Amino acid sequence: RAQDTTILASVPSLTFPFFVHMLKEIKDEATKLGVATIDSDGQNSAPKQTADVEAAIVQGVQGIVISPSDVNAMAPALATAVENNVPVVTVDRRVDGVEGILAHVGADNVKGGEAQGEWLLANYPDGAKIINLQGQPGASPAIDRNKGLHNVLDQHTDKYQIVAEQTANFARDQGLSVTESLLAGMSDPPDVIIAANDDMALGALEAVRARNLDDQIKIVGFDALPEALASIRDGGLAGTVEQFPGGQSRRAVQILVDYIQNGKAPEENPVLLTPIVLTKDNLDKAERLGEVQ
Amino acid sequence: MQARKADRLTPLLQVQDISKGFPGVQALTGVALEVRAGECHALLGENGAGKSTLLKILAGAHRPDTGTITFDGRPVEIARPADAQALGIVTIYQEFNLLPNLTIAENVFVGREPTRGPFVDWKKLNQQAREVTRRIGLDMDPRRLVKDLSVAEQQMVEIAKALSMEARLVIMDEPTAALSETEVERLFRIIADLKAHGIAVVFVTHRLDEVMRACDRVTVLRDGKLVGSAEVKDIRVDDIIRMMVGREVELHGRGGRVAHRGATVLEVQNLTRMGDANDPHAVRVRDVSLTAHAGEILGIGGLIGAGRTELARAIFGADPIDSGKVLIEGREVAITTPQDAIRHGIGLVPEDRKQQALFLSLAIRPNLSMAALDGLTERLGFVSGSKERALVERYRQKLSIRMASQEQPVGNLSGGNQQKVVLARWLALNPKVLIVDEPTRGIDIAAKNEVHHLLFELAEAGIAVIVISSEMPELLRLADRIVTMREGRVTGELMRDRATEESLMHLFTHNQTAA
Amino acid sequence: MASATQTGETRNGGIDLFGLLATYAPLIFLLVLMGIFAWLEPRFLLPLNLVNVMRQVSIYGLLALGMTFVILTAGIDLSIGAIVAFAGLAAAAVAKGGLENRFAAGADASALGYGWPLAMLVAILFGTFAGALQGFAITRLKVPPFVVTLGGMSAFRGAALLMAGGGPISGFDPGYTWWGQGYLFTLPLIGRIPVPVVVFLLFAVLAHIVLSYTRYGRHVYGVGGNPEAARLSGLNVRGITMSVYVLMGFMAGLSGFILSARLNSAEAVAGMGYELIVIASVVIGGTSLFGGIGTIFGTVIGTILIGVLQNGLVLNNVSPYVQQIIIGLIIVLAVAFDTFAKSRRRRA
Amino acid sequence: MASATQTGETRNGGIDLFGLLATYAPLIFLLVLMGIFAWLEPRFLLPLNLVNVMRQVSIYGLLALGMTFVILTAGIDLSIGAIVAFAGLAAAAVAKGGLENRFAAGADASALGYGWPLAMLVAILFGTFAGALQGFAITRLKVPPFVVTLGGMSAFRGAALLMAGGGPISGFDPGYTWWGQGYLFTLPLIGRIPVPVVVFLLFAVLAHIVLSYTRYGRHVYGVGGNPEAARLSGLNVRGITMSVYVLMGFMAGLSGFILSARLNSAEAVAGMGYELIVIASVVIGGTSLFGGIGTIFGTVIGTILIGVLQNGLVLNNVSPYVQQIIIGLIIVLAVAFDTFAKSRRRRA
Numbered sequence A: 001r002a003q004d005t006t007i008l009a010s011v012p013s014l015t016f017p018f019f020v021h022m023l024k025e026i027k028d029e030a031t032k033l034g035v036a037t038i039d040s041d042g043q044n045s046a047p048k049q050t051a052d053v054e055a056a057i058v059q060g061v062q063g064i065v066i067s068p069s070d071v072n073a074m075a076p077a078l079a080t081a082v083e084n085n086v087p088v089v090t091v092d093r094r095v096d097g098v099e100g101i102l103a104h105v106g107a108d109n110v111k112g113g114e115a116q117g118e119w120l121l122a123n124y125p126d127g128a129k130i131i132n133l134q135g136q137p138g139a140s141p142a143i144d145r146n147k148g149l150h151n152v153l154d155q156h157t158d159k160y161q162i163v164a165e166q167t168a169n170f171a172r173d174q175g176l177s178v179t180e181s182l183l184a185g186m187s188d189p190p191d192v193i194i195a196a197n198d199d200m201a202l203g204a205l206e207a208v209r210a211r212n213l214d215d216q217i218k219i220v221g222f223d224a225l226p227e228a229l230a231s232i233r234d235g236g237l238a239g240t241v242e243q244f245p246g247g248q249s250r251r252a253v254q255i256l257v258d259y260i261q262n263g264k265a266p267e268e269n270p271v272l273l274t275p276i277v278l279t280k281d282n283l284d285k286a287e288r289l290g291e292v293q
Numbered sequence B: 001m002q003a004r005k006a007d008r009l010t011p012l013l014q015v016q017d018i019s020k021g022f023p024g025v026q027a028l029t030g031v032a033l034e035v036r037a038g039e040c041h042a043l044l045g046e047n048g049a050g051k052s053t054l055l056k057i058l059a060g061a062h063r064p065d066t067g068t069i070t071f072d073g074r075p076v077e078i079a080r081p082a083d084a085q086a087l088g089i090v091t092i093y094q095e096f097n098l099l100p101n102l103t104i105a106e107n108v109f110v111g112r113e114p115t116r117g118p119f120v121d122w123k124k125l126n127q128q129a130r131e132v133t134r135r136i137g138l139d140m141d142p143r144r145l146v147k148d149l150s151v152a153e154q155q156m157v158e159i160a161k162a163l164s165m166e167a168r169l170v171i172m173d174e175p176t177a178a179l180s181e182t183e184v185e186r187l188f189r190i191i192a193d194l195k196a197h198g199i200a201v202v203f204v205t206h207r208l209d210e211v212m213r214a215c216d217r218v219t220v221l222r223d224g225k226l227v228g229s230a231e232v233k234d235i236r237v238d239d240i241i242r243m244m245v246g247r248e249v250e251l252h253g254r255g256g257r258v259a260h261r262g263a264t265v266l267e268v269q270n271l272t273r274m275g276d277a278n279d280p281h282a283v284r285v286r287d288v289s290l291t292a293h294a295g296e297i298l299g300i301g302g303l304i305g306a307g308r309t310e311l312a313r314a315i316f317g318a319d320p321i322d323s324g325k326v327l328i329e330g331r332e333v334a335i336t337t338p339q340d341a342i343r344h345g346i347g348l349v350p351e352d353r354k355q356q357a358l359f360l361s362l363a364i365r366p367n368l369s370m371a372a373l374d375g376l377t378e379r380l381g382f383v384s385g386s387k388e389r390a391l392v393e394r395y396r397q398k399l400s401i402r403m404a405s406q407e408q409p410v411g412n413l414s415g416g417n418q419q420k421v422v423l424a425r426w427l428a429l430n431p432k433v434l435i436v437d438e439p440t441r442g443i444d445i446a447a448k449n450e451v452h453h454l455l456f457e458l459a460e461a462g463i464a465v466i467v468i469s470s471e472m473p474e475l476l477r478l479a480d481r482i483v484t485m486r487e488g489r490v491t492g493e494l495m496r497d498r499a500t501e502e503s504l505m506h507l508f509t510h511n512q513t514a515a
Numbered sequence C, D: 001m002a003s004a005t006q007t008g009e010t011r012n013g014g015i016d017l018f019g020l021l022a023t024y025a026p027l028i029f030l031l032v033l034m035g036i037f038a039w040l041e042p043r044f045l046l047p048l049n050l051v052n053v054m055r056q057v058s059i060y061g062l063l064a065l066g067m068t069f070v071i072l073t074a075g076i077d078l079s080i081g082a083i084v085a086f087a088g089l090a091a092a093a094v095a096k097g098g099l100e101n102r103f104a105a106g107a108d109a110s111a112l113g114y115g116w117p118l119a120m121l122v123a124i125l126f127g128t129f130a131g132a133l134q135g136f137a138i139t140r141l142k143v144p145p146f147v148v149t150l151g152g153m154s155a156f157r158g159a160a161l162l163m164a165g166g167g168p169i170s171g172f173d174p175g176y177t178w179w180g181q182g183y184l185f186t187l188p189l190i191g192r193i194p195v196p197v198v199v200f201l202l203f204a205v206l207a208h209i210v211l212s213y214t215r216y217g218r219h220v221y222g223v224g225g226n227p228e229a230a231r232l233s234g235l236n237v238r239g240i241t242m243s244v245y246v247l248m249g250f251m252a253g254l255s256g257f258i259l260s261a262r263l264n265s266a267e268a269v270a271g272m273g274y275e276l277i278v279i280a281s282v283v284i285g286g287t288s289l290f291g292g293i294g295t296i297f298g299t300v301i302g303t304i305l306i307g308v309l310q311n312g313l314v315l316n317n318v319s320p321y322v323q324q325i326i327i328g329l330i331i332v333l334a335v336a337f338d339t340f341a342k343s344r345r346r347r348a
């Protein structure tokens, strides 16, 4: 009966490598458990993801693994799913105000931002000047990661001074050009650049290198993409935040399939993985190290 | 419109000391105009004299810089078209002002559509439109879209629109330019009818015979200044011309031209072009055969919608043909695009200058050289600036095109000079066959005269010239031989000496083929 | 439209097949597409699914109605996505009684806030105002619509972000969410009909009547066909042009409200990219970007076509990447088909 | 084009102030803007910063050159962002010798791959091909450019995502990255001049020459100014229209290559939203969306203006939200100013 089980695997946007990886992991795990999947790309739009969920319900899927594009906006669609007795497991991001979500597996972005902050405290005990490269304005991961960073730093405003806070829209070229501009505008360079994702961090790295400031300025990204890991390995980025998307995804699928096939609800819920900052020293903890030759 | 018997002597409209400047041009300086109720008043002048500008001021399309307007004895302020309409000043503009995507009926009553509740009353609208269009002899389904009409048909819609209004003064800016004899006749009857109802008409034309036939008084402008006014009965055409041009212009002669027909250059055999596969009424050109000879001017005459333009376009490869052959110097040639036509030495000066010939966003130089660039191009596709300027200069002199500089935007040349630029574009390719469609539409007598003589010269130079004209005098003056068309068919052919207005009109309106 | 060409009648009153084909090309294309999807995946035809599709398109649809007016005047509006977000946030803020208590849950929210009627009103006012602002720039500063609304796209998005302080506002009372999630009545076979669908169809009928049977509507066509001529014919071209952007703004405001109700949340990134989807829908529906030609009927079809496309591809589990490729191709093909059909009709 | 309208020369050969104003309106606007930024933040004028700005705009600039040709024919191309990503990935794949070893670091990469010359070639071929495809749909299927390239935008992005499988390809050999990060020579006061800037300026000069002095350029203006007249003058309207999209594709391909070299990485999301920035630049430069009017000089100014705007706002550490609002307003104002200046000049 495993064969005729089909689940929906939906992520916020496949334009971000992070979610591409997440989707891939979900599918792999599903295949391993002999479960078919329907893929869905939210295309950064709650209505689009809602449409996909609704279509899947029509399709008669037995379960849904989803990383909601928005905590609130996806609630109605997932509520419908629950009403139709389609079990839902959320990954990475929660959904608010829906009764009867089977489980949430995640390491939320605020914690990730906090991890970046903690890394600062640890590595710059006596303070630092910081450039904060924020993600796409208004997008929930951008908001949460930024919030996390501030949660930590705002308690030590005396020592840790954010000299510039600009958005680079999660995009590498803007990470580069914005950093270029900021550096040109500063009499003395900052100590650290904190970026809300690896793309922007890697862009910033190119800018810093171009000014030969790479040994003065440390850069921390977010998402632990293989490219970032490679960069850390080769002494580029100082670090990145690992949220174990693969682990989350696999765990989520296991929980869901276990419930569908054996009616067993998970004992622990929510399943929370604490994000960590990866550096040269603990690179071995990186989930996707394997993908880096 | 209801009759109002008005005292014929007190002026209905009095315009004093009007000046209007456009950036770079002073279009009008201290012009005055006086129009009496129930008269037809001709406003004359060369291209660019300021006629349309003055009329647009009366219509509320332009604001004058200075000057006063008195209407019905009261000083009035005409700020926008609506004001003019409120006063009963109705205008037929020189450039068409129809809404292409609306029906004939909607265009006639635009802004005044009969409504039932919040809705347009279509039945009433169409039936009222029918009445008006019938009155001016345009018998067509009022639900047809205006964009599907020919130039002349559109002009008739304009007239219908004007007549449908509560008019006291009807302004007509070159209404006959796009019309052929029969419509012109009809228009004159309409004007007479208007006068009878005490409605005044201001009439602009470049055809002076029309002034003599239909108008009571004339006012002449030159270079935006008033030259004078006169009673038509007191003056002769030559006087008017002297007022307009400031010198004598020989009008009727053929410049001592004697036709000597050379070898056959162009031969068209059984050419047919369907307008639309599934609408038999739309056949544009049916089974037309004709020949054009070197050194000869061939005229093609007909009423509007006769298919002349369509024939010209088909020969030139601008429209696809459904059957028939085209031979150049005896050899059959395949012409499917204008490029083909040009390669085989055919040129076409289209009927609608602004829409089909001019590049209004460009200067005179690129406009004139556009078709001839190949000849001016050197290595790597570079256009030789010197050669190009030389070319433009040559034709400026040859055609005496009045321009300030080659870099002047072609848009602010007068109609006549614009037409010369277009002609020059084709002469620069020295074609074997030159087809000119309505070559003098909307250009003044002096310029017209020059264009005519130019066409004579071209024929002398051994080019086969084909002239399409809706103006019979022009046809009779220019052509050595005239082919007549009706409903897409050739209805006859006359040598010049045998052709008269009567014989032509007969062929335009009857189907039998004369020798 | 009571014009010969649009009703597919020939001059001589008979029936003109090509005319009909030209008029109904988008519909034919839609039906073919639906046929294919139904054949590949019978579930596609389930009433539940079709109702879903209709609800999904209803917001695009509302926008497309306004866009039809804009494009008929040969204009364009790229700012609607931003206005949707902007208006949605405004409505949410009102409903929550200010930005402070943005996450207060449903129950007490209604207590704090000013209720949905005011919220809806404010959303519409914001949208209309935004539209008027752009209409002003277009008619008075004489800046082409593409540029003005490109600027507006950036400016209003910025305004929305500023207003939201980046964060979403969510959790509205049932009266509010009813507008996006509620149902109005139940039809036999089909089932419950969602509110947004009804709103969309109501406005569609209204828009059709206005465009085809009122002076104003006819004048919109006129202005689109030839502005200068329209002016000289005594039409108030500026006013009419202004009005279509105001109308578009009104629709965007309303859509913003309904979207927030549907998602039970308003955020600054809402509505991103809607402008292109909506313009595509309108053009697929046979409206000419050069103005003067187009119908509401076509727009409705075009909107549904895009919705069916997205739904059908997901239903058939097509890879998301491939989906984008197919959608791109279909958009071009649909318009190509329409153009071809029109060209076979009596040439203008 | 060297017409009175552009060179501000009057009929009587004298100097026409309004003509000049009209010609140089964008430049004037740019200088004013730079003045303001310099006043707010003196570091804005540092050679280093100005060089940065030039490098940042060089890629938009290359695209804007192609877009000028397109818009001169009254066309538009919304697909360039997607093509940039697509071409960049193609180049990267070649340089890395396939998608497998996408993160292999610099050194060994060169060993594996086929080197930058082939990579560059492939990027340009991909771009050109994409352009040709769209040109075909526009000239043969008679689908309006807006629609075709809207479809292309979706389709090529999908293709890029498919190709990249979502992940970036990065780490190229020095020969490759030189095209984005290298320097060609050093100027006295200014300092080292980046390669992309030189490439941009070279192509700008080339484009200017082609448009102003060659038959082809003339034909482009002709087709844009009045297609029907162009056809009747024996111009190959289809061919010319086709060519501008091919040209645009070529530029997009080249830009994709240079962008990947600059970022030392290629990804499917590269170039998102470039189309609008680029179109804005061209229009700000005084090119008319209705075709037939425009200059390369204006486009260069327009591009720099956008770059200066973004850079200046960041330098002054303006809130990102407010930045979007300001950029939106400036775009409209710049074009309004240009329109006004032109309207005061003798009408063409």
Ligand SMILES: Nc1ncnc2c1ncn2[C@@H]1O[C@H](COP(=O)(O)OP(=O)(O)OP(=O)(O)O)[C@@H](O)[C@H]1O
Residues within 6 Å of the ligand: B022, B023, B025, B026, B027, B045, B046, B047, B048, B049, B050, B051, B052, B053, B054, B094, B411, B412, B413, B414, B415, B416, B442, B443, B444, D347
């Ligand atoms: N909108 C305008 N902008 C600039 N110049 C204009 C404009 N309209 C007319 N002109 C100029 O004003 C002068 C008078 O033009 P107008 O059209 O009144 O002449 P006209 O007597 O009607 O000529 P025609 O017999 O060819 O119609 C011309 O030099 C023309 O170039």
Ligand SMILES: Nc1ncnc2c1ncn2[C@@H]1O[C@H](COP(=O)(O)OP(=O)(O)OP(=O)(O)O)[C@@H](O)[C@H]1O
Residues within 6 Å of the ligand: B147, B148, B149, B150, B151, B152, B153, B178, B284, B302, B303, B304, B305, B306, B307, B308, B309, B310, B311, B351, B470, C347, C348
């Ligand atoms: N653009 C058009 N759309 C539809 N029908 C047209 C169009 N132009 C002309 N026709 C029709 O084709 C026939 C021939 O028109 P055409 O213009 O060739 O006549 P013509 O002899 O050139 O007269 P004129 O040029 O003075 O209008 C007429 O029935 C006319 O109504």
Ligand SMILES: [Mg+2]
Residues within 6 Å of the ligand: B051, B052, B053, B094, B173
């Ligand atoms: Mg005139």
Ligand SMILES: [Mg+2]
Residues within 6 Å of the ligand: B308, B309, B310, B351, B437
């Ligand atoms: Mg004709």
